Amino acid sequence: MTIRDLKREEWGEVLAxxxxxxxxxRVLGIRPGARIVLLSVSPLKHTYVLGTEAGKVAISxxxxxxxxxxxx
Amino acid sequence: xxxxxxLVGNPNAGKSTLFNRxxxxxxxxxxxxxxxxxxxxxxxxxxxxxxxxxxxxGVYDGQGSSLEERFSADYIRSHRDAxxxxxxxxAALGRMGELLSAFAGDGxxxxxxxxxxxxxxRMGGRVDCKELSKKLGIPVLFAEDPSLPxxxxxxxxxxxxxxxxxxxxxxxxxxxxxxxxxxxxxxxGVWGSLIFAALLVLVFFLTFGRGMPGELCKxxxxxxxxxxxxxxxxxxxxxxxxxxxxxxxxxxLGSVLSFLPQIALLELFLILLEESGLMARLAVLADGALSxxxxxxxxxxxxxxxxxxxxxxxxxxxxxxxxxxxxxxILSLPYLPCSAKLPVFLTLSASFFGEPFLxxxxxxxxxxxxxxxxxxxxxxxxxPLAMELAPLQFPRPLFxxxxxxxxxxxxxxxxxxxxxAFFLVSWxxxxxxxxxxxCEAEDSMLADxxxxxxxxxxxxxxxxxxxxxxxLSGLIAKENVAGAIAMFYGTFPFGxxxxxxxxxxxxxxxxxxxxxxxxxxxxxxxxxxxxAAVQTGSALLLSYITYFCLVGGAMTLVLLAVVLLAFLLAxxxxxxxxxxxxxxxxxxxxxxxxxxxxxxxxxAAPVAGRAHQRQARGERSSARRRR
Numbered sequence: 001m002t003i004r005d006l007k008r009e010e011w012g013e014v015l016a017x018x019x020x021x022x023x024x025x026r027v028l029g030i031r032p033g034a035r036i037v038l039l040s041v042s043p044l045k046h047t048y049v050l051g052t053e054a055g056k057v058a059i060s061x062x063x064x065x066x067x068x069x070x071x072x
Numbered sequence: 073x074x075x076x077x078x079l080v081g082n083p084n085a086g087k088s089t090l091f092n093r094x095x096x097x098x099x100x101x102x103x104x105x106x107x108x109x110x111x112x113x114x115x116x117x118x119x120x121x122x123x124x125x126x127x128x129x130g131v132y133d134g135q136g137s138s139l140e141e142r143f144s145a146d147y148i149r150s151h152r153d154a155x156x157x158x159x160x161x162x163a164a165l166g167r168m169g170e171l172l173s174a175f176a177g178d179g180x181x182x183x184x185x186x187x188x189x190x191x192x193x194r195m196g197g198r199v200d201c202k203e204l205s206k207k208l209g210i211p212v213l214f215a216e217d218p219s220l221p222x223x224x225x226x227x228x229x230x231x232x233x234x235x236x237x238x239x240x241x242x243x244x245x246x247x248x249x250x251x252x253x254x255x256x257x258x259x260x261g262v263w264g265s266l267i268f269a270a271l272l273v274l275v276f277f278l279t280f281g282r283g284m285p286g287e288l289c290k291x292x293x294x295x296x297x298x299x300x301x302x303x304x305x306x307x308x309x310x311x312x313x314x315x316x317x318x319x320x321x322x323x324x325l326g327s328v329l330s331f332l333p334q335i336a337l338l339e340l341f342l343i344l345l346e347e348s349g350l351m352a353r354l355a356v357l358a359d360g361a362l363s364x365x366x367x368x369x370x371x372x373x374x375x376x377x378x379x380x381x382x383x384x385x386x387x388x389x390x391x392x393x394x395x396x397x398x399x400x401x402i403l404s405l406p407y408l409p410c411s412a413k414l415p416v417f418l419t420l421s422a423s424f425f426g427e428p429f430l431x432x433x434x435x436x437x438x439x440x441x442x443x444x445x446x447x448x449x450x451x452x453x454x455x456p457l458a459m460e461l462a463p464l465q466f467p468r469p470l471f472x473x474x475x476x477x478x479x480x481x482x483x484x485x486x487x488x489x490x491x492x493a494f495f496l497v498s499w500x501x502x503x504x505x506x507x508x509x510x511c512e513a514e515d516s517m518l519a520d521x522x523x524x525x526x527x528x529x530x531x532x533x534x535x536x537x538x539x540x541x542x543x544l545s546g547l548i549a550k551e552n553v554a555g556a557i558a559m560f561y562g563t564f565p566f567g568x569x570x571x572x573x574x575x576x577x578x579x580x581x582x583x584x585x586x587x588x589x590x591x592x593x594x595x596x597x598x599x600x601x602x603x604a605a606v607q608t609g610s611a612l613l614l615s616y617i618t619y620f621c622l623v624g625g626a627m628t629l630v631l632l633a634v635v636l637l638a639f640l641l642a643x644x645x646x647x648x649x650x651x652x653x654x655x656x657x658x659x660x661x662x663x664x665x666x667x668x669x670x671x672x673x674x675x676a677a678p679v680a681g682r683a684h685q686r687q688a689r690g691e692r693s694s695a696r697r698r699r
Contacts, residue, residue: 012250023133023135024455024458025458026133026170027132027133027167027170028132028167028458028459028460029164029166029167034166035246037249037250039249039250039251040251040255040256040259042259042261042356042357042359042360043261043262044261044360046359046360046363047356047357047359047360047369047457049251049259049356049461051249051250051251052166052249053166053246053249054163054164054165054166054167054246055161055163055164055249055460055461055462055463056249056251056255056460056461056463057458057459057460057461058352058355058356058457058458058459058460058461059456059457059458060359060363060456060457060458061456062456063456063457063458
């Protein structure tokens with residue numbers, strides 16, 4: 001399951017990242033085992049705003065589809 | 073004993089605030105190695121020998137993904153004797169592992185300073201500096217700690233650190249991460265877009281609106297150079313020197329520096345948007361639409377400012393972290409009609425439209441469409457958006473002022489030198505005839521040159537050197553075109569088809585010299601001149617097509633649509649082929665091209681790519697003949 005599969009009512013839940021590491025996302029705090037929260041999605045679902053332990057980050061849908069998550 | 077400390081941290085960590093505190097604001101802005109990054113150097117205390125501190129652009133890891141990040145990473149590696157002062161927001165402490173691993177592990181003296189503690193603790197976060205210091209192996213202090221300056225000074229003689237980047241659990245409790253009320257509004261698709269649209273309209277209006285500060289200051293600068301200094305130049309007795317000063321130097325400097333108030337306003341708004349964190353929210357909102365045409369959300373500000381001034385908009389593309397996207401934006405910007413083209417469009421529109429407003433609207437819509445088409449044609453796989461959304465904050469006045477002065481200084485130096493040189497050449501050509509005698513414009517070398525160029529406008533029914541002169545004067549400043557037409561003709565004398573074709577030419581041709589010079593500063597002089605040449609050539613072609621469509625009627629329009637469709641269908645595969653050739657190793661042979669039974673030895677090393685490919689083609693021909 002990826003971030004893009006989350007429903008509106010699941011926004012705000014703390015989730016753990018289970019996908020393999022990506023360099024660009026790692027430096028922003030999205031790495032395997034990290035806890036993230038989906039805060040906002042743009043109307044056309046192009047951009048995802050996530051809360052990480054290091055603050056808020058915005059990623060595009062192309063990267064969001066590679067971020068697998070699992071519940072805690 | 074060390075004499076240099078480097079401030080290392082993520083963007084928006086608070087490095088610059090700490091820098092100002094340590095140096096008491098005594099900083100020098102530097103331009104390192106010709107790269108346009110904002111690096112600051114200052115001195116801590118009054119010790120002898122001096123202890124310097126360098127504030128580097130923010131970096132996330134050891135490699136760096138943008139020009140500024142790579143600069144910082146390279147700078148840190150090249151100054152191996154410097155001590156490192158890591159700066160991190162309390163909330164972003166989890167990201168420091170990357171930087172500590174990358175730079176602190178090679179035996180340097182290091183220290184970590186944590187900023188924005190109050191906000192972090194309000195959000196439920198906690199940090200135990202003593203415990204964290206034990207886990208990391210380096211001193212850790214809060215930025216508010218009164219002993220910080222002396223602790224930083226002690227880095228001069230501190231032993232190399234043994235950093236261990238391990239789990240910070242127990243010493244660090246992360247804060248709650250939630251969307252603030254303001255962010256909920258700013259990131260909302262409808263409300264956020266409305267707010268930012270209103271903000272950008274306000275910026276635009278204050279900068280370019282009639283009677284607004286930008287326009288008023290521009291007028292003052294123009295009056296100063298034209299009237300005040302021009303009157304002083306009238307007192308020069310030598311006619312050649314008087315012409316040089318009045319029509320060359322003052323006209324050139326006045327032309328460039330009259331842009332300065334508006335550029336200053338745009339730069340100020342840009343710095344305020346960046347500093348406050350609003351730019352990041354705007355980029356997130358706009359990224360969806362702009363990435364569909366191969367651009368980036370961060371380009372939205374530059375594109376909107378292009379409707380005001382192309383030169384200023386080009387300078388704002390510096391904030392784009394993707395060089396390819398920056399080039400695409402710079403190529404698209406000239407098609408957006410700047411405010412200088414408005415007088416020209418109004419002059420010409422009276423000839424081909426009853427209602428000038430509709431004509432100008434049509435031209436603006438065409439310009440925007442061409443900008444989008446240009447971006448689409450140049451579209452490549454670009455990096456998807458991944459950026460930090462720093463918390464919103466009030467911009468720091470001192471930092472804002474210093475950044476603004478630095479940017480304006482760069483603009484004045486780089487743009488003035490090129491534009492002034494151009495003006496001096498233009499003055500010389502328009503003031504002297506072929507025997508180097510002072511004369512009127514109609515008898516000058518420039519008029520002779522323009523007579524030679526008048527054939528370019530013959531296909532659109534305007535074979536007159538004055539039109540070529542007007543077009544050439546637009547290269548200096550687009551407003552000059554309207555002035556030249558008024559000077560030579562009064563009202564535009566050619567037919568409506570010619571008027572519209574000329575308007576299309578002016579809409580799509582190369583921007584003014586100031587914009588070309590600003591582009592040269594960002595992408596290099598050769599590329600900037602190439603862009604200008606391509607844009608002018610394509611502008612001529614577009615004006616011919618426009619004229620033929622208007623004169624030829626519906627049939628020509630249909631034929632043109634068919635040609636355009638064929639072009640668009642062909643350009644995709646051609647671009648793909650060119651891209652593949654550029655990205656593949658020149659000595660690569662595709663397996664499918666090898667004749668049956670022919671394989672490359674694991675140790676085969678072709679002498680030259682082309683020779684090897686010719687050999688492979690020869691082998692394929694031989695194989696086909698044998699079959």
